[in-house]
Amino acid sequence: MxxxxxxxxxxxxxxxxxxxxxxxxxxxxxxxxxxxxxxxxxxxxxxxxxxxxxxxxxxxxxxxxxxxxxxxxxxxxxxxxxxxxxxxxxxxxxxxxxxxxxxxxxxxATPPKEIGSDPDFGATVVCALRYCMGRKTYMPSTIVAFAKRHWQFISENDRVDIAKDIHYAFKQAEKSGDYSSIGMDCDIRLWSEFRDWIQEQP
Structure with a gap:
C-alpha cells in the first residue's frame, strides 16, 4: 500500500x-x-x-x-x-x-543539453540579469550563478549582450562616480567578478 x-x-x-x-x-x-x-x-x-x-x-x-x-x-x-x-x-x-x-x-522532453537551441532561453537570461543590475532585486548572486551554470546554453549574441551590459554599467559608474546603478558594494564585487569570469570563457 x-x-x-x-x-x-x-x-x-x-x-x-x-x-x-x-x-x-x-x-x-x-x-x-x-x-x-x-x-x-x-x-x-x-x-x-x-x-x-x-x-x-x-x-x-x-x-x-x-x-x-x-x-x-x-x-x-x-x-x-x-x-x-x-x-x-x-x-x-x-x-x-x-x-x-x-x-x-x-x-x-529534449535533454537539457539541447536547451541552447531555444532562442528565447538566452534572451530571458539577459533580461533577468538586467533586472538584477542596480539592486532591483535581492537575488543578483543567484541569477549570476544561474547564468554561469547555463553559459554553454546561451547563444554567442546573448553572451555578447551580457558582457556589453556589464561593461556599460561600469563605464557609466566610473564616469559619474556614482555606482548606485550597479548596486551595493557586494553587488559591485559580484558584477566585477562576473565580468572577469566572462572574459576567461572560451
Whole structure:
C-alpha cells in the first residue's frame, strides 16, 4: 500500500527547479527532503507554500508546464500581498520559471543539453540579469550563478549582450562616480567578478 502522506513526487525536489526554489529561500539540504517539511520549516503561507509545492514536483506527477504555470500564479499572489524582499524573491523566481517554460514548450522532453537551441532561453537570461543590475532585486548572486551554470546554453549574441551590459554599467559608474546603478558594494564585487569570469570563457 502506497504511503499517502509521503508521495514520491514530493520526496526530493525536481532538479529543473532547484535554483528557483533556492531563490525562494529553500536550502540545498531541504531540497533533498520532503516538500512539506521545507514549507513548514520556512513558515511559508498558503500562496508561497503552493508555489513551492508545484515547483517541487515539476514534471514528476503530471505536466511540467502546468506545474510551472500554477507556481507562477501563486507567486503572483505573493507579489501582491508580501513585503518588498519577498516580492523581489518572487519576481526573480518568475523570471527563472519563464526560462523553464519556454524551454519545455520549445523542446518538450529534449535533454537539457539541447536547451541552447531555444532562442528565447538566452534572451530571458539577459533580461533577468538586467533586472538584477542596480539592486532591483535581492537575488543578483543567484541569477549570476544561474547564468554561469547555463553559459554553454546561451547563444554567442546573448553572451555578447551580457558582457556589453556589464561593461556599460561600469563605464557609466566610473564616469559619474556614482555606482548606485550597479548596486551595493557586494553587488559591485559580484558584477566585477562576473565580468572577469566572462572574459576567461572560451
Amino acid at each position: 502506497q504511503k499517502i502522506d509521503h508521495p514520491p513526487h514530493y520526496q526530493g525536489a525536481s532538479r529543473q527547479c532547484c535554483n528557483t526554489l533556492m531563490v525562494l529561500g529553500v536550502t540545498p539540504e531541504q531540497l533533498e527532503g520532503e516538500c512539506i517539511d521545507a514549507i513548514e520549516q520556512l513558515n511559508f503561507g498558503f500562496n508561497l507554500g503552493n508555489a513551492v509545492k508545484y515547483l517541487w514536483r515539476c514534471g514528476q506527477k503530471g505536466s511540467a508546464i502546468e506545474d510551472l504555470e500554477k507556481a507562477k500564479w501563486y507567486l503572483a499572489r505573493v507579489c501582491i500581498q508580501a513585503d518588498r524582499e519577498a516580492q523581489d524573491r518572487c519576481r526573480t523566481a518568475i523570471f527563472m520559471i519563464d526560462v523553464l517554460i519556454r524551454a519545455f514548450r520549445k523542446l518538450g
